[in-house]
Amino acid sequence: MKKSPILFLLLLMAACHPKQPTTLEEATLPEPTDSISFTPPKNIVLMIGDGMGLTQITAGLYMNGNKLNLEQFQYIGLHKSYSSNDLITDSAAGATAFASGKKTYNGAIGLDAGGKPAKTILEEAEAAGMSTGLVVTSSITHATPACFYAHERDRGLMEQIAGDLSISGVDFFVGGGKKYFDRRLDERNLIKEMEGKGFVISNFIDTDFNNVSIDFNKKFGYFTADAEPLPKSQGRDYFVQACQSALNYLSSQNDKGFFLMIEGSQIDWGGHANNSDYIISEMIEFDQAIGVVLDFAKQDGETLIIVTADHETGGYAINPGSTWDSIIPAFTTDKHTAVLIPVFAFGPGQELFGGLYENTAIFDKMNRALGFIKS
Numbered sequence: 480m481k482k483s484p485i486l487f488l489l490l491l492m493a494a495c496h497p498k499q500p501t502t503l504e505e506a507t508l509p510e511p512t513d514s515i516s517f518t519p520p521k522n523i524v525l526m527i528g529d530g531m532g533l534t535q536i537t538a539g540l541y542m543n544g545n546k547l548n549l550e551q552f553q554y555i556g557l558h559k560s561y562s563s564n565d566l567i568t569d570s571a572a573g574a575t576a577f578a579s580g581k582k583t584y585n586g587a588i589g590l591d592a593g594g595k596p597a598k599t600i601l602e603e604a605e606a607a608g609m610s611t612g613l614v615v616t617s618s619i620t621h622a623t624p625a626c627f628y629a630h631e632r633d634r635g636l637m638e639q640i641a642g643d644l645s646i647s648g649v650d651f652f653v654g655g656g657k658k659y660f661d662r663r664l665d666e667r668n669l670i671k672e673m674e675g676k677g678f679v680i681s682n683f684i685d686t687d688f689n690n691v692s693i694d695f696n697k698k699f700g701y702f703t704a705d706a707e708p709l710p711k712s713q714g715r716d717y718f719v720q721a722c723q724s725a726l727n728y729l730s731s732q733n734d735k736g737f738f739l740m741i742e743g744s745q746i747d748w749g750g751h752a753n754n755s756d757y758i759i760s761e762m763i764e765f766d767q768a769i770g771v772v773l774d775f776a777k778q779d780g781e782t783l784i785i786v787t788a789d790h791e792t793g794g795y796a797i798n799p800g801s802t803w804d805s806i807i808p809a810f811t812t813d814k815h816t817a818v819l820i821p822v823f824a825f826g827p828g829q830e831l832f833g834g835l836y837e838n839t840a841i842f843d844k845m846n847r848a849l850g851f852i853k854s
């Protein structure tokens with residue numbers, strides 16, 4: 480059958496029409512930082528406020544009497560939070576970018592976009608003889624902490640992720656999720672298994688965290704909930720003390736330094752709930768944790784602190800009519816958004832964190848700071 484000239488023309492036009500990009504091209508790290516010289520830090524504390532965009536910080540600031548510990552940071556940058564398959568990242572792809580320097584698909588835990596396990600900064604630190612720790616206000620198997628020690632195709636695989644923690648090199652952890660360790664479909668008791676490998680593990684049923692005694696000669700774990708811990712406003716009170724305990728413990732372990740990841744997990748949940756008070760109480764508590772880490776770093780002089788978020792949540796805004804002591808909030812969504820995310824750095828190597836860069840560059844910069852990447 481003879482092709483009609485009109486059909487031929489339409490086909491030709493379709494073939495020549497420029498394609499819209501289906502993925503973004505990841506900018507490679509520009510190297511204006513190459514000329515920066517600094518004394519390498521011995522320790523890194525990476526603090527992630529999940530869902531903490533500029534408005535969350537702003538609301539916390541004004542509802543805390545116009546002051547935050549974050550104001551003490553002199554080096555501030557911005558990162559691009561998108562994932563490999565979506566302009567809007569989730570916490571798994573966001574944390575994998577920080578932990579492994581790979582853009583990956585939403586839901587991936589410590590895998591690159593092709594599904595291959597990506598080595599994490601925590602694993603590198605461990606291989607270098609450093610001590611490692613995690614303190615969170617979610618379950619310890621939740622997406623953000625999981626991306627530092629686990630490699631799984633989906634963030635929902637909580638029991639597999641718990642299995643990954645049980646064989647990881649993490650020395651100290653505090654968070655929820657006990658049931659993924661001791662009431663599993665496969666009937667293994669990972670808590671018993673970990674105790675057999677040098678851990679002392681306690682939980683919220685046996686001892687309040689604030690009364691727990693920590694044996695510095697053993698590995699330490701504490702479960703703060705069976706699944707997800709309570710919001711701060713409903714009585715969760717372990718977070719700031721756990722950050723202090725982590726610093727005491729990790730700094731006592733050896734002279735090779737430590738890597739600690741701290742997450743204020745529930746700023747994000749306030750955003751999903753479109754609940755401004757929830758965001759603010761979580762944000763202020765996260766800032767108190769920042770204060771504890773700053774005090775340690777100022778005294779120690781060898782600790783680099785990085786504070787950032789994986790993404791913003793809620794399209795949160797502070798509306799006209801807000802006053803010094805109350806905020807009229809607005810939300811554009813109950814999901815995450817794509818807005819640029821601030822990065823605050825303090826301590827040796829802080830100069831590396833100015834500028835506007837990919838979220839994956841935070842991994843590169845931490846590696847460079849620790850001397851794992853020579854420039």
Ligand SMILES: [Zn+2]
Binds near residue numbers: 530570748751815
């Ligand atoms: Zn979220």
